[in-house]
Amino acid sequence: MRPTMKTTSLGTMTHNTTRLDHVVLWVRDPVAAARFYEKTLGLEPLRVTEYTAGTVSFPSVRLNDETILDLAPHSLAERMRVVPGADGSAGHPVNHICLSLSPHDFEALRARLEEQAITVSDLAYDSYGARGPARRSFYFGDPDGNILEARHYE
Template structure:
């Protein structure tokens, strides 16, 4: 995965996915997994460690991040009724689409780090039509990810 190093001024206001919040046991360990194994850029790690941010994040691309929310704060979640009950109930899966080289590199890193991966699927339907190949893996907190490429 390519790391985003700077963000330009976003003037395009089309609808898009901004972030996904994942419940994790240890946000620092989760950030390390996403950086080392998945290849994502960690954000706000030092601020989190210093108590200045409630959670760190990792950058998927220029427009999308994954927030690594500690399960320990679930009892304080008040944005909507029942929000705290979502702790420990990850979504079915989050899918990331990559260029073919990034897809192959991710699978290789996961295998090198002994992260179990599923068999390859072919021609699975997604946001851009049929993806050439895809596979699934879990992060250390049990969140399921699908990786795919359309090229």
């Protein structure tokens, strides 16, 4: 079955059929990573208690109603044999993950990062993304070296 197509100001797009479900980040300490994402980005930690009890392989943090970030320990790599060579991916960097925020949340995040002495990039303007050019954006890193971009469109 083909996705329904619709035309928007951004061009032709699928009609809510394909969405990003999750991104897996390799981290040294999943509990500390969950704490970072909760404290810095305000994301809801998931399955941290279960992870510390040893009943699940990794915790996650909720980005929105439909998307989570899985925080996988490097030790999980040996079990990643879903395709040939996948077990060698632990620590292999993703270039970056981009989070789209409201202007208010964008400003609040930048302030929290600066309060915590987390290095942030200079502001960029009109960077192209899923919704066209963003008004402003900047980059920062998490404690495991994963790079995140924050932006707003309005």
